[in-house]
Amino acid sequence: MSNAELQNKRDSKTSNKTQVAAINGWMTTDGEARLVGGRGAETGSYFFPKNMAFSRNPSAPSEEIAEVHLSARGRVWSWTTNHYQPPAPYMPADPFVPYTVLAVELDEERMVVLGRLAPDCDPATLTSGVEVEVERGVLYEDDDNQYMVWQWRPVATEVAR
Amino acid sequence: MSVGEVAVLGVGMHPWGKWGRNFVEYGVVAARAALADAEVDWRDIQFVAGGETVRNGYPGYVAGATFAQALGWQGAPVVSAYAACASGATALNAARAQILAGLCDVALVVGADTTPKGFLAPNAGERGDDPDWLRFRLLGATNPTYFGLYARRRMEQYGATPDHFAKVKVKNARHGLNNPYARFRKEVTIEDVNASPMVSDPLRLLEICATSDGAAALVICSLDYARSRGVSNPVRIAAVSTVTPTYPNTVIEMPNFATDSAFGVPEPERSFRDSIAYAAYEQAGIGPEDVNLAEVYDLSTSLELDWYENIGLCAPGEAEQLLDAGVTTLGGRVPVNVSGGLASFGEAVPAQAIQQVCEITWQLRGQAEGRQVEGARVGLTVNQGLFGHGSCVIAKR
Incomplete structure (x- = not known):
């Protein structure tokens, strides 16, 4: 399945709330997820x-x-899992759930970009150099909207799903 | 490059803690202690440089004037400097430049802060064009998040272990036991560190510096002025580096979402952190082999290990060996953070770089009771803050 098809599948699984970007202009809002x-x-x-x-x-x-x-795929440079709830303007789940932040090297761009790990992925499976792919995920939601952000998913776990 | 030297005539501090009082009180205590140490009357000070605090409203933004007013207006020009964690060193450098340019003979440098509990947070409001706000909203990327990324990178790249990181805390806590200005004066074991709650994996609570209240101050002057006061062999500041990164900065840093791109451009000869100390060595005309002690910015335990390499104490990947061999422990060849470091102080942002200079001044004078590095002649301080700030000071005697 292509990245775009997988993204559509994930998008369609979510609720009937409207999906809006948590920040405008930083990533694509439909079709293939790209920064x-x-x-x-x-x-x-x-x-x-x-x-x-x-x-x-x-x-x-x-x-x-x-x-x-930007390139859809990169390699993990480093990562960390946060176990304490950050202050505002972070929008925590209630109760707070630990989350993982990745630093990802993009070969073509020769830069490192941050992003969170898809929340359903286990950070224990990460090592540096693991290939990850960007996708859209729900950062937080209110009564009407889901606010979308980019997140990284290890390419190998996609196969296993 | 040939750069003149200035003398450190006096140093003073207010103890670090969580006192909850106005930062101006701490600053005045530190300033008066430095003036007394220098045996200089406040009314004879010709220039005042304040390290700004951004957490205490307008008085914090105009710290230089705030301290001058609190000490009693006497007409001296003031400057206030904000450069994140390097604010204190930037204030020092402003005063030093005045002296080296011959615009004044003697100056007071003060930094003080009152900090809120918990994570340092961005400014309030909806700030959709402020990267410092956005990193919290979009990623939950607190400061310890970046420290965790660096720590994990050391483990992946160099085989560092959580025990190495814990040993840094154990060392610095022991160093700080005898420092009357340190906030945390309690010995800890590796087991204590490893039993503390995980914050930003692999870093635990005892490995990430707290935020503190505190103040530090310096009286600096020309060498001629020092001689005129009968001080013939003062501690001299031989270098103050406050360089910014060179494009492309290829290390991810607070508060950024990405590094610069190295596409189509040569990477700089030195990383930003390496360049901070390098510029100071160039000014002072010395090298890492000449350094007898260093105060490095241990915002986290693993960052202290990074600094060993950034200031040239060892090659990349060798910091753990240096630590294990006791080289950086009091009694070793180049003790690091004999003051106790941020591990024992917690961070009072605009005061911290000045606190580092106070410590190496006491060390070079042989006055660091209970933590003295014997025969110290050259001390180095180094730190880095967000938004491309950093500083390195070299003092000699």
Whole structure:
């Protein structure tokens, strides 16, 4: 199954609430889940998030920044599981559930991007170098909406599901 | 690069703790202690540099003026510096530059903080364009989250174990036992550390520094001014580095969601953390082999091990061996965090880099009772904060 098909399957499993991005412009909101970054027209430097119209590469201060999708897959650089509830504006589940944050190396972009581990994945299975894929997941919800964020899922566990 | 030196004429601190009083009180206690130590009348101070606190409203933003007013207006120009954990060193550097430029002879540097309990949190409100706010909302990426990522990376890359990390805490707790300014003065064992609650795996509660109230102050001056006061052999500040990263910064750092991209550009010769100490060594004209003691920013136990490598005490991946061999314990070749470090103090952000300088000053004067590094001639302090800040100070005698 392709990444897009899997994402559709996961999207359709959730409730009939409206899914909205927890933050606009940082990832695709339908179809294949991808992080949305910026790329310099001259240098090819990548940026995540894009959020600024200008380049932060000092060798090309006037280069145009185009919106690009970052690689769907990367490799685990490191990870940590948080056992204490963070302060606001974190939106905790009630009761609080520990969660894992990954640092993921993207080969093509030559950068490391943070993201949480899909909550149904076991962090005990992680080692550095494990291949992970980006997907959309529910960060928190209210009566009407589910607020979506990017998250990483080890590619191997996808096969096992 | 040839850089002039300034003298440390006086140092003073208010004990670290969770006192719950106004930060200005602590700052005044520390400032008066430093002035008394220097035997300089407050009214003779020609420049005041304050390390800002961002958790105490407007008086914290204008810390330099706040302390000057509290000590009694006497007309000296002031500056207030915020550079996250490097704020104190940045204030010191502003005062040092005034002296080296000949704009003044003697200056007071003060940092003080009153901190809330628990995790340091971002500013309140809906702040959708503030990465410091967004990291909490979108990821729950507290400061210890980043420390946990670095610690796990050390385990994966170099084979560090949780016991190595715990040993750093055991060492620093022992060092801090005899420091009257330290907040936590209690011996702990590896078992105590490993029995404390997990915070950001693999780091436990006893391995992550607390937030504290406290204050530290320095009186610094030109070498001529020191001589005029009859101080012929003062502790001298030979370097203050406050460099920022060089693009592309390829290590993930607070409060960022991603590193810079190294696509199509050469990576810098040194990592940001390496470059902080390197710039100081260049200014001082010395190398890591000349350092007799170091105060490094142990926001977590594993970060202390990273610093051994960043300041050149050993090659990457060798910090655990250095620790195991006792090299960085009091009595070893290069004791690290003989003050007790953040493990014994907890962090009072704008005061902490100044506290580090107070400690190496006492050490170089031979006044660090109960924790003295014998024959210390060169001391180094180093730290790093969020948003690309860091500092390194080298003092000699």
